[in-house]
Amino acid sequence: MSSIADTRAPTVPHRRMPAATSWTLSIAVVVALLSLLPLGFVIWAGIVTGWDTAVQLIFRGRVGELMVNTVLLILITIPICAVLAVTLAWLTERTDLPGARLWSWLAVVPLAVPAFVHSYAWLGLWPGLNGLTAGVSISVVAYFPFLYLPISAAFRLLDPALEDQASSLGLPPFAVFRRVVLPQLRLSLCGGALLIGLHLLSEYGLFAMIRFDTFTTAIIDQFQSTYNGVAAYMLALVLVACCFVLLGLEAALRGRRRYARLGPGVARQVRKVRLGFWKYPALILPLGVAVFSLGIPSLTLGRWLIAGGAEIWRTDEVWLALWQTLVICIIGGIATAAAAVPIAWLSVRRPTPASRFLEGCYYLASSMPGVVIALALVTVTIRVILPLYQTVATIAIAYVIMFLPRALVSLRASIAQVPVELEQAATSLGRSPGNALWSTTVRLAAPGAAAGMALASLGIMNELTATQMLAPNGTRTLAMAFWALTSEIDYAAAAPYAVLMIVFSLPLTLLLHHHSKKIAGR
Amino acid sequence: MTELKLQSLKKTYGSVAALAGVGLTVPSGSRTAIVGPSGCGKTTLLRLIAGFDTPDDGTIAFDGETVASFEEQVPAHRRNVGIVAQDGCLFPHLTVADNIGFGMKADRATKLAKASELMEMVGLDRAMLSRKPDELSGGQQQRVALARALACRPRLMLLDEPFSALDTGLRAATRKAVSEVLSAAGITTILVTHDQAEALAFADQLAVMRAGNFSQVGAPRQVYARPVDAETAMFLGEAIVLPAVVGQGRADTPLGSLAVDDASYTGKTQVMLRPEQMTLQQSDTGAAVIGEMVFSGSTCEVLVTLEGEGGPSFRLDIPSLSPLASGDRVAISVSGAAHLFR
Ligand SMILES: Nc1ncnc2c1ncn2[C@@H]1O[C@H](COP(=O)(O)OP(=O)(O)O)[C@@H](O)[C@H]1O
Ligand SMILES: [Mg+2]
Numbered sequence: 001m002s003s004i005a006d007t008r009a010p011t012v013p014h015r016r017m018p019a020a021t022s023w024t025l026s027i028a029v030v031v032a033l034l035s036l037l038p039l040g041f042v043i044w045a046g047i048v049t050g051w052d053t054a055v056q057l058i059f060r061g062r063v064g065e066l067m068v069n070t071v072l073l074i075l076i077t078i079p080i081c082a083v084l085a086v087t088l089a090w091l092t093e094r095t096d097l098p099g100a101r102l103w104s105w106l107a108v109v110p111l112a113v114p115a116f117v118h119s120y121a122w123l124g125l126w127p128g129l130n131g132l133t134a135g136v137s138i139s140v141v142a143y144f145p146f147l148y149l150p151i152s153a154a155f156r157l158l159d160p161a162l163e164d165q166a167s168s169l170g171l172p173p174f175a176v177f178r179r180v181v182l183p184q185l186r187l188s189l190c191g192g193a194l195l196i197g198l199h200l201l202s203e204y205g206l207f208a209m210i211r212f213d214t215f216t217t218a219i220i221d222q223f224q225s226t227y228n229g230v231a232a233y234m235l236a237l238v239l240v241a242c243c244f245v246l247l248g249l250e251a252a253l254r255g256r257r258r259y260a261r262l263g264p265g266v267a268r269q270v271r272k273v274r275l276g277f278w279k280y281p282a283l284i285l286p287l288g289v290a291v292f293s294l295g296i297p298s299l300t301l302g303r304w305l306i307a308g309g310a311e312i313w314r315t316d317e318v319w320l321a322l323w324q325t326l327v328i329c330i331i332g333g334i335a336t337a338a339a340a341v342p343i344a345w346l347s348v349r350r351p352t353p354a355s356r357f358l359e360g361c362y363y364l365a366s367s368m369p370g371v372v373i374a375l376a377l378v379t380v381t382i383r384v385i386l387p388l389y390q391t392v393a394t395i396a397i398a399y400v401i402m403f404l405p406r407a408l409v410s411l412r413a414s415i416a417q418v419p420v421e422l423e424q425a426a427t428s429l430g431r432s433p434g435n436a437l438w439s440t441t442v443r444l445a446a447p448g449a450a451a452g453m454a455l456a457s458l459g460i461m462n463e464l465t466a467t468q469m470l471a472p473n474g475t476r477t478l479a480m481a482f483w484a485l486t487s488e489i490d491y492a493a494a495a496p497y498a499v500l501m502i503v504f505s506l507p508l509t510l511l512l513h514h515h516s517k518k519i520a521g522r
Numbered sequence: 523m524t525e526l527k528l529q530s531l532k533k534t535y536g537s538v539a540a541l542a543g544v545g546l547t548v549p550s551g552s553r554t555a556i557v558g559p560s561g562c563g564k565t566t567l568l569r570l571i572a573g574f575d576t577p578d579d580g581t582i583a584f585d586g587e588t589v590a591s592f593e594e595q596v597p598a599h600r601r602n603v604g605i606v607a608q609d610g611c612l613f614p615h616l617t618v619a620d621n622i623g624f625g626m627k628a629d630r631a632t633k634l635a636k637a638s639e640l641m642e643m644v645g646l647d648r649a650m651l652s653r654k655p656d657e658l659s660g661g662q663q664q665r666v667a668l669a670r671a672l673a674c675r676p677r678l679m680l681l682d683e684p685f686s687a688l689d690t691g692l693r694a695a696t697r698k699a700v701s702e703v704l705s706a707a708g709i710t711t712i713l714v715t716h717d718q719a720e721a722l723a724f725a726d727q728l729a730v731m732r733a734g735n736f737s738q739v740g741a742p743r744q745v746y747a748r749p750v751d752a753e754t755a756m757f758l759g760e761a762i763v764l765p766a767v768v769g770q771g772r773a774d775t776p777l778g779s780l781a782v783d784d785a786s787y788t789g790k791t792q793v794m795l796r797p798e799q800m801t802l803q804q805s806d807t808g809a810a811v812i813g814e815m816v817f818s819g820s821t822c823e824v825l826v827t828l829e830g831e832g833g834p835s836f837r838l839d840i841p842s843l844s845p846l847a848s849g850d851r852v853a854i855s856v857s858g859a860a861h862l863f864r
Contacts, residue, residue: 164574165611167598169625169674176599179624183615271575 021350028342032358035365035401038376039240042368045233057234062218066235070214070242072132074200077139078193084140085147085192086185088289091282093155095273103286107148108513110293112505114462114479115142116205117297117498120486123209124300135212141293142206143199147192149512150413154188155181157417160271173273187254191409194250198367198405201242204465205483215239216369220465223371236372243367247360297502301495308492317481322500325461325477331392332399333457337407337449339400344411349420359408366405370466373398378469395470402466403459407452414448454508461505524584524677524710525550526571531580533566540566542734543580548710548727550585553701555713555721555742557757558731564714567731568680571712572605573598584677604671604709605680608687610663612655618666619651625674640669643706645699661692668700672707679704679711685720697724718758722746730754747796748783748861755794755861762800762836766793766860773860776828777809781859793860797838801855802826804846808853815848826852 046054057063091097092104110118118138122129158181166176201216208217215235222232275282305312343362346355365373377398381389388394460467464479471477478497485494526548533541540563548554556564569575571582573589573596582590589596612621622640623633638648644665655663664684671679684700685693701724704711715721721728722742729739730749738750749755752763766773771785773793782793802812802824813825813835822842827835840846 159611161607161609161611162613164569164572164598165605165607166613166624168572168574168601168603168605169670170599170602170627171625172599173597180613186615 021346024342024346025354028346028355028358031339031342031400031404032361032365034397035362035404037365037380038368038373038401039365041376041379042233042236042240042372045230046237049230049233053230054234054237057231058238063235063238066213066215066218067238069132069135069212070201073135073139073212073214074197074246076132076136077143077200078196080136080140081144081147081196082189082193084144084285084289085151086182086189088144088286089148089152089155091285093152095275095282096279097275097282097286098279099283103290104152105510105513106286106290106294107152108145108509109506110141111145111149111458111512112502112509113142113293113297114205114482114498114501114505115139115199115203116209116462116464116479116483117301117501118142118293119206119209120491120494120498121297121300124303124491125296130211132212134210135207137292138206138210139196139200139203141289141296143196144289144293146195146199147189150188150192150409151185153413154185158184188413190250190254191413194246194363195405195409197246198243198363201239201246201367202369204369204371209486215242216371219369220371223375232372236368239369240364240367243364246367247363251356251360297498301499301502304492304495305499308495312493313496314493317476318496318500321476321478321481321497322504324475325479325501326504328392328395328467328471328475328477329457329460332396332403332460333453335396336400336403336456337411337453340404340407340411340452341449344408344415347408348412348415362404362408365401366403368401370398370402370463371469373401374466374469390470390472392472395467395472398466398470399456399460399463402463403456406455406459407449410448410451410455411445412448414445414451417448418444451512454512458505458508458512461501461508523550523708525586526678526710526712527581527583527586528567528571529581529583531567531570531582532578533563533570533575534578539734541570541577544734544736545580546729546736546739548712551708551710552726553704553711553713553724554727554729555715555725556729556731557715557718557721559757560716562731563734564716564731565682568605568682568712568714571678572603572680573601601678602674602676603678603680604674604676605682606664606667606671606684608683610655610660610667610684612663612667612670614655616655617651618653618655618658621655621666622651622670622673624670636673637669640673641666643672643703644669661688661696664688664696665699668703672703672709676709679709681711681713683715684713686715686717693720722758730757749794751863752792752794760797760837762795762797762834763792763863764795764834764860766791766862768793768862773862775860776830776834777854777856780856782862783859784862784864787862787864792863794863795856795860797836799856799858799860800838801857802838802840802844802846802852803855804850805853806851808851810852810854812846812848812850812852815846817842826854 049057088103088107092100092107097103115138118141122134122138162180163176166180167173171179201214204216204220207214208220215238219232219235219239222235343355343358347359377394378389381394462479464483467477468480471480478501482494482497482501485497526546528544528546530543530545531541532539532543544567546554556567558564566575570577570590576595577590579592581588584601588594589601613624616624619634619637622637626633626636628636634651637651641648641651646662646665646669650658650662655666658666664687668684681700685697688696697720713721713724725742727739728742728745729736730745731737732753737754738745745754746758749758752761755761755763764775764777766775767790768774768782769788771782773780773782775793780793810826810828813827815825816823820842821839822844823837823839824846825835825837827833846852
């Protein structure tokens with residue numbers, strides 16, 4: 001017997017996970033579980049519905065129509081946004097385009113205009129607007145900054161020496177762009193495109209206003225007209241499947257690559273491309289984009305403000321709405337960025353199947369339409385933990401679920417910029433791992449966290465459906481008031497609320513742009 | 523095989539004159555090293571030759587054909603100049619094989635065959651072809667960068683401090699490998715470095731650069747032995763510069779009367795000796811005293827101070843087995859002529 005015991009291989013001591021990692025992982029898991037609550041809710045509803053009813057509700061003409069609409073919307077909008085964003089980013093970052101800095105600001109400003117205000121503005125000019133063309137056009141102007149922002153930041157981070165190197169190997173300029181620049185933009189392209197895709201899947205106001213039906217608008221119609229959840233739950237299931245497809249595509253195209261520069265040496269200042277003859281004709285693009293994304297909202301809002309006069313500024317109502325909106329934005333923004341930190345760090349520093357899975361969970365959760373998230377939270381709070389019903393905590397959870405990926409994208413990007421060696425160097429200088437993390441990566445990634453918070457707050461300011469359903473009694477945010485007034489066709493009275501949303505989103509947007517530059521070291 | 527000719531090249535960045543009228547001829551198939559302190563304009567010069575930047579004034583010609591002047595600029599992608607930068611500058615999104623094949627115009631199989639041939643040439647294992655650049659060490663990255671540049675059969679090869687990121691042992695080995703490969707290919711080469719030993723070992727022609735200009739150009743031995751001024755002398759190695767009164771081919775110096783290499787000069791000036799010209803001999807009547815000694819393996823660095831008020835002192839390497847000790851009095855004997863600065 002003893003011989004058996006002796007020949008047994010010595011037990012290898014279990015390689016223990018560092019405490020910091022396991023803590024981070026635990027927090028990330030808790031946030032993920034919370035985020036998956038709405039999804040679980042829908043699946044639970046699906047199971048309760050039963051197979052036959054589910055099949056009956058999913059495989060029908062109406063769902064097919066919605067599918068065609070959604071797929072076309074995504075397939076047309078994203079490539080247009082991508083081409084627009086890359087061209088614009090190249091013009092503003094890499095050429096001697098007159099006023100490049102101004103155009104670069106103007107390309108980010110449309111983020112300050114809520115998507116449904118874009119629709120409202122276009123309808124003000126062309127009252128009959130509807131259908132796919134309208135949906136695509138408005139989506140492009142409302143969402144292309146989500147691609148412009150990361151791509152222009154990536155342009156600033158590219159090492160120009162690589163492009164020089166490629167041309168010394170005999171590549172003409174366009175080939176350099178295609179073979180060296182574009183592949184390095186891939187991460188930003190994929191990230192931005194995914195964000196836009198998710199927005200297209202979950203946006204309600206923009207499409208409802210121009211009567212373009214997507215799964216999200218259909219789900220809300222179902223709720224509002226029949227109060228019969230079952231059909232809506234099935235639509236939500238299909239929507240979740242679409243989201244799975246987008247996530248899969250992005251994961252497949254993104255690859256896994258370090259952002260950090262190879263080797264030592266300081267990046268040279270980028271030499272601007274001389275546009276020559278094209279210097280002034282090239283202005284047509286940024287100018288055209290600004291006219292559609294900013295000119296149209298300004299024009300419509302200006303018209304209504306003048307038509308409405310002083311009367312539409314019912315000041316006590318307007319200011320109360322503003323105050324309540326700001327409080328909700330700040331609470332939600334901080335909660336969201338904080339919730340995103342653990343997974344952002346894990347996905348860059350300890351990328352494992354588990355961290356990727358968690359990340360997928362967040363994206364999935366956030367792509368659920370606001371109304372489904374809200375309904376899930378309403379149901380759970382009413383049935384399980386009533387004291388939380390219609391409280392700030394619940395609405396903050398909803399925002400975390402909805403906007404975590406926004407904070408995650410910028411956090412992850414900025415953590416990836418910080419070479420891991422720096423963190424290790426700090427550890428080797430005698431700091432504890434947590435302390436090392438704090439004094440290097442966290443400090444250096446702080447602009448990313450701020451940007452993430454700003455992006456989340458922006459989303460919250462413009463969020464409508466979930467806020468409406470979850471906000472504590474008596475709350476009336478700017479978006480809620482705007483939507484209520486436009487539904488009553490009181491376009492003039494709605495204008496002040498839109499203006500305030502834009503005015504308050506604007507600094508956040510500019511801050512975001514500023515930070516994206518700072519991340520790039522300029 | 524291309525001759526490179528630079529004429530009064532100028533380049534200014536804001537108020538900084540990075541190049542202030544540089545002229546140089548690099549004979550076909552030869553190797554020129556450019557040395558100079560950091561910031562003296564070496565990289566700028568290479569960038570102009572490669573075509574990444576345009577000169578403010580002056581011309582660059584390959585085999586008599588002007589590639590850059592005030593009127594015309596041949597763009598970088600039509601110059602066929604290979605360049606290997608300090609950090610290798612490999613494309614991070616491509617494998618080693620794709621990096622090497624990047625500039626080749628051929629089908630995949632040919633590229634792969636050529637790439638593995640080049641890998642062998644620069645002394646790397648073919649198995650690395652499928653790796654990404656961030657999975658290679660610094661020295662390996664440099665060699666891949668060289669292979670990539672060689673793959674396009676450049677008419678001119680520019681090496682911008684390619685070994686400075688490597689540690690000493692690897693550095694010598696990589697330098698040797700690179701210089702063998704380049705000789706075998708017979709490519710006209712310019713090596714930029716701030717390491718004088720590297721430059722002296724590598725080059726047929728040596729150019730010493732200072733603040734945007736060449737202070738001296740010539741054969742390495744000649745520049746080393748007969749530098750134009752003290753600063754150039756110091757840059758190429760330890761130099762002992764002494765005040766002197768010169769006449770009839772001899773100099774009167776604190777070390778006594780020395781032969782000089784320029785008999786035509788008369789008057790007060792400075793002369794230079796290289797440490798290897800001097801020998802120390804223990805002697806109670808010697809004119810110098812040994813101060814601090816620093817042991818560094820095979821040699822010992824000693825501080826020698828000449829007697830007399832404000833007598834000059836200098837450092838010498840002596841064999842570490844030498845019996846000399848700190849505080850010893852020594853006599854100094856000098857072999858060969860002192861170099862005279864006019
Ligand atoms: N793109 C640039 N913009 C401004 N100044 C530059 C630029 N490139 C080089 N310089 C300046 O020109 C001088 C020479 O630089 P460089 O050629 O890189 O020196 P070296 O390679 O010898 O260290 C330095 O003073 C540097 O600051
Ligand atoms: Mg340099």
